[in-house]
Amino acid sequence: MDDEHPASLLLLSSRNRFLVATVPSGISPFEWALIACLRLSAAAIVCHMLGRAYGDQALRWFWKFMGMPQEQVSKFEKAVDNAEWFVVPFFVGSNIVWVLSGAAKTTWRRLLPLAAVGMAMRLTVVWWLSKEFESELRSTLKWLDNYQWWILIGSVLIVLLVNVRNFRGR
Numbered sequence: 728m729d730d731e732h733p734a735s736l737l738l739l740s741s742r743n744r745f746l747v748a749t750v751p752s753g754i755s756p757f758e759w760a761l762i763a764c765l766r767l768s769a770a771a772i773v774c775h776m777l778g779r780a781y782g783d784q785a786l787r788w789f790w791k792f793m794g795m796p797q798e799q800v801s802k803f804e805k806a807v808d809n810a811e812w813f814v815v816p817f818f819v820g821s822n823i824v825w826v827l828s829g830a831a832k833t834t835w836r837r838l839l840p841l842a843a844v845g846m847a848m849r850l851t852v853v854w855w856l857s858k859e860f861e862s863e864l865r866s867t868l869k870w871l872d873n874y875q876w877w878i879l880i881g882s883v884l885i886v887l888l889v890n891v892r893n894f895r896g897r
Contacts, residue, residue, distance in 0.1 A: 750857035778829020816845030
């Protein structure tokens with residue numbers, strides 16, 4: 728756990744694990760939420776613009792490198808088409824949702840309120856759960872700190888094996 732530089736950690740990535748891991752560091756809720764919103768928004772804008780500019784080509788690129796089966800992709804596309812008002816706020820941190828919204832040419836006038844609601848809900852729940860389970864979180868972070876090299880080696884091996892499988896299957 729990075730008690731000394733939680734804002735720097737958040738600036739690097741807004742993944743849930745970093746959102747959760749920085750809460751017990753003592754960072755102010757305002758600073759935490761501001762950085763998280765900026766980081767989530769930056770990724771959303773880039774992915775939406777990729778989808779808008781490249782459409783189906785961008786979607787095919789995402790599917791290929793994420794290893795998503797075509798059936799799952801079709802279901803996800805239909806969900807976004809049919810219930811964008813629910814999918815965008817619920818999956819506000821999902822790059823593929825933003826690429827899909829760009830490919831569908833969804834307007835920013837529609838997306839901004841959905842994104843704002845989704846971010847507010849997501850960040851509120853993450854902060855609350857992190858505070859509610861702070862002692863368990865600290866224990867887990869301490870354990871991760873003790874075994875970080877073994878976890879890193881295992882993670883790299885898993886990523887390599889999954890990527891080899893994805894590329895060999897194509």
